[in-house]
Each structure stands twice: as C-alpha cells, then as structure tokens.
Amino acid sequence: xxxxxxxxxxxxxxxxxxxxxxxxxxxxxxxxxxxxxxxxxxxxxxxxxxxxxxxxxxxxxxxxxxxxxxxxxxxxxxxxxxxxxxxxxxxxxxxxxxxxxxxxxxxxxxxxxxxxxxxxxxxxxxxxxxxxxxxxxxxxxxxxxxxxxxxxxxxxxxxxxxxxxxxxxxxxxxxxxxxxxxxxxxxxxxxxxxxxxxxxxxxxxxxxxxxxxxxxxxxxxxxxxxxxxxxxxxxxxxxxxxxxxxxxxxxxxxxxxxxxxxxxxxxxxxx
Amino acid sequence: xxxxxxxxxxxxxxxxxxxxxxxxxxxxxxxxxxxxxxxxxxxxxxxxxxxxxxxxxxxxxxxxxxxxxxxxxxxxxxxxxxxxxxxxxxxxxxxxxxxxxxxxxxxxxxxxxxxxxxxxxxxxxxxxxxxxxxxxxxxxxxxxxxxxxxxxxxxxxxxxxxxx
Numbered sequence: 001x002x003x004x005x006x007x008x009x010x011x012x013x014x015x016x017x018x019x020x021x022x023x024x025x026x027x028x029x030x031x032x033x034x035x036x037x038x039x040x041x042x043x044x045x046x047x048x049x050x051x052x053x054x055x056x057x058x059x060x061x062x063x064x065x066x067x068x069x070x071x072x073x074x075x076x077x078x079x080x081x082x083x084x085x086x087x088x089x090x091x092x093x094x095x096x097x098x099x100x101x102x103x104x105x106x107x108x109x110x111x112x113x114x115x116x117x118x119x120x121x122x123x124x125x126x127x128x129x130x131x132x133x134x135x136x137x138x139x140x141x142x143x144x145x146x147x148x149x150x151x152x153x154x155x156x157x158x159x160x161x162x163x164x165x166x167x168x169x170x171x172x173x174x175x176x177x178x179x180x181x182x183x184x185x186x187x188x189x190x191x192x193x194x195x196x197x198x199x200x201x202x203x204x205x206x207x208x209x210x211x212x213x214x215x216x217x218x219x220x221x222x223x224x225x226x227x228x229x230x231x232x233x234x235x236x237x238x239x240x241x242x243x244x245x246x247x248x249x250x251x252x253x254x255x256x257x258x259x260x261x262x263x264x265x266x267x268x269x270x271x
Numbered sequence: 272x273x274x275x276x277x278x279x280x281x282x283x284x285x286x287x288x289x290x291x292x293x294x295x296x297x298x299x300x301x302x303x304x305x306x307x308x309x310x311x312x313x314x315x316x317x318x319x320x321x322x323x324x325x326x327x328x329x330x331x332x333x334x335x336x337x338x339x340x341x342x343x344x345x346x347x348x349x350x351x352x353x354x355x356x357x358x359x360x361x362x363x364x365x366x367x368x369x370x371x372x373x374x375x376x377x378x379x380x381x382x383x384x385x386x387x388x389x390x391x392x393x394x395x396x397x398x399x400x401x402x403x404x405x406x407x408x409x410x411x412x413x414x415x416x417x418x419x420x421x422x423x424x425x426x427x428x429x430x431x432x433x434x435x
Binding site for chain 2: 028029030031032033034035036037038056058072074078079080081082131133135136138140145146147148149150151152153154155156157158218220221222223
C-alpha cells in the first residue's frame with residue numbers, strides 16, 4: 001500500500017515537472033522571464049496608452065522583483081547603454097508608469113504588470129523610446145564574514161512610441177567590408193536625420209569583377225534612433241579572396257521605396 | 272440479387288451521408304509574442320583573501336555561475352547580455368573601497384565572453400541574433416592588492432538582458 005502511495009506521489013511529481021515545466025532551482029537562484037520583450041505603440045499628443053507585460057517566476061523559491069522605466073541610448077555600434085533618468089533626445093521614460101512596481105512572485109506564478117504611457121499634450125510628432133525594466137531584488141542581509149559580490153538579474157523591455165505621423169528618413173553613408181573574428185561582414189553606415197526611429201531590413205549583394213554574384217548578406221533587424229548614426233554589420237558566409245568587388249545594398253526602412261547604395265571594394269592580400 | 276441490393280443501399284446511404292456533411296473553414300490566428308528569460312544559478316559569489324601578494328588572482332569560492340538566456344524574438348533581432356555595477360566594492364563599517372575593476376571573469380558557452388567589471392560602461396557577457404536557448408558559465412576572480420584594507424566588502428552587480 002505504502003509503495004503504491006509512493007508511486008503515485010512520484011508520478012504526480014513527474015507530471016508536475018512535465019506539465020508546469022518546473023525548473024530545478026534552489027535558494028539564491030534567479031529564474032524569471034517576461035513577455036513581450038519589445039513593444040511599439042502609436043498615439044497622439046494627450047493620449048493614454050495602456051498595455052500589459054507578463055512576468056513569470058520559474059524558480060522553486062519566491063523572488064522579489066522591482067519594475068521601473070528608464071532611458072537608454074545606443075552607441076554607434078548598436079550597443080545599448082542604460083542611463084536611468086538621465087534625459088536624452090527622444091526619450092520618454094517620464095511618460096511611462098508601471099504597476100505594480102515592487103512585488104514578490106511565488107514559484108511558477110505569472111503576474112501581469114500594467115503600464116500606461118501618458119503622451120504629453122505638447123509632445124511633438126516624433127518617435128520616442130525608453131524601457132520598462134524588471135530587476136530581481138537581492139537579500140542584502142549580512143552573512144558570514146566574507147567579501148561577496150551580489151548578482152541581480154534584469155530584463156529590459158524596449159518601449160517605442162510614435163507620436164503623430166512622421167515618415168522615417170535615412171541616408172546610407174557608407175558600405176564597408178570588414179572581417180571580424182574571421183567572419184566577413186558588409187558594414188552599413190546609416191544616418192537617421194529624421195525625427196523618428198526606424199528598423200533596418202533588406203540585403204547586400206557582393207559581385208566579383210566579372211559581375212557574377214559571389215555572396216549575399218541579410219541586413220539584420222536593427223533600430224536606428226532619430227538624429228543618430230549607426231553601423232549595422234551584415235555577416236555573410238565565405239571568404240573574399242583578394243580582388244575587386246562591387247557591393248550593392250537595398251535597404252528597407254519601412255517606406256514605400258527601398259534605399260539603394262553601391263560601393264567598390266578592393267580586398268587586399270592580408271600577408 | 273439480395274447482395275446487390277444491400278451494396279446499392281449502402282452506396283445510396285453513403286452518398287446521402289456525405290451530401291449532408293457541412294464543411295466549414297476554421298481559421299486559427301496564433302500570436303506568438305516575443306519573450307525572454309534569464310536564469311542565474313546563484314545570486315552571490317564570494318572571495319576569500321588569504322594574504323596573497325599583490326597581483327594574486329583569487330577565484331570565487333563557489334562553482335561557476337551558470338547563466339541561461341532563453342529568447343523568442345523576431346527574425347534577426349539581437350539580444351544583449353551585459354554586466355554592470357555603478358560603484359566599487361565597499362566595506363560597510365569603515366567605508367573603505369576597492370575598485371570594481373579588480374573583478375574579472377572568464378566565460379564558457381556559445382556567444383559568451385569574458386572581461387572585467389567597469390563602473391563607467393556596462394561590459395558585454397554575450398550577444399545573440401536569433402531565438403534560442405543560450406547556456407554558459409561565468410567564473411569570477413578578484414585581483415588582490417596588499418594596499419587594500421582588510422575587511423568584508425560587498426558589491427552589487429546587475430546582469431541585464433535586453434532586446435531592441
């Protein structure tokens with residue numbers, strides 16, 4: 001009888017792990033996730049936009065999380081830098097209010113975090129950005145006498161808000177060849193002189209001196225913030241032997257027409 | 272004859288049944304949202320100073336920190352994982368400080384990279400450009416210096432995962 005009960009208990013545990021996807025975790029571990037990771041909204045001055053993030057604790061221990069909005073900017077190579085409340089052009093941290101802002105999640109609990117974007121009545125037509133960040137709050141109680149480094153986990157969801165009707169504008173400044181850790185890349189240098197962000201799509205084709213297509217590369221889905229410049233790396237498979245090439249790019253930034261750009265490359269022998 | 276009648280009756284019934292069936296189109300719209308999950312096997316690592324000379328590298332006392340980033344993103348969206356601390360290691364009672372830059376790490380796992388902490392700039396620990404489960408480990412070490420005052424120091428660092 002006892003063994004049957006044990007068997008049933010074991011079966012129930014297996015079922016729980018399979019059905020709920022319980023993570024095998026212990027004290028001090030940080031296991032949480034959010035959805036969505038990026039949101040894009042459109043509105044007009046004076047509008048209030050409300051939506052939801054879902055956050056889930058996959059650990060077997062409760063976790064405390066804090067939620068806050070913050071500003072960020074992108075370096076020219078696309079690396080994000082979070083700057084808290086420091087203002088930057090086209091940032092909209094102050095428009096966003098999330099609720100709840102500090103809470104405890106039980107194991108496997110899913111919570112919805114509502115956020116409202118209040119577009120100021122005097123906001124100019126443009127594309128704005130910020131993030132809603134979810135960060136674990138560590139227990140800082142003094143422990144044994146040892147120097148320690150406490151690690152918090154954070155997931156930052158990018159928030160984009162387009163106010164009014166603004167057309168994206170782009171200029172391709174350059175199309176370079178680079179080799180990064182033995183990976184060949186076409187590097188697009190893109191300027192955004194406009195007042196709204198856009199995302200890149202499209203492709204780059206590389207032709208040899210005889211006009212035969214040698215390689216093609218996909219332009220990755222990267223954001224270019226308003227009044228900024230970005231380098232977008234488009235890696236392609238294979239190596240370019242020394243010689244003359246022609247690179248042709250077709251850039252799609254969400255307008256009806258594509259942007260074209262051509263550049264001659266002279267690849268030299270590295271030795 | 273009787274058999275033929277039975278077969279005929281079955282045929283007529285089948286045709287009538289098929290004719291009575293209604294075929295309706297069912298459309299299913301499924302929206303898969305982007306999502307991201309971070310998993311850290313521990314939220315604390317410690318270092319024990321045992322009087323080594325300046326320049327000695329003291330490894331963390333614990334096993335490597337297992338880091339997993341799970342993402343479902345749009346096609347070719349890039350995901351970044353970076354580590355940052357805004358301050359130095361601080362001795363709470365005395366206020367003594369040790370530069371955050373004295374802590375570095377090595378990494379294992381596809382897309383993960385090693386480096387040293389910086390108060391000025393978040394340092395990359397990994398980046399990926401498609402949906403997936405990315406698993407790696409980070410092993411931290413502390414670069415000791417005899418000029419650092421004895422004490423129990425604490426530092427809080429944040430590992431941030433973001434997609435833009």
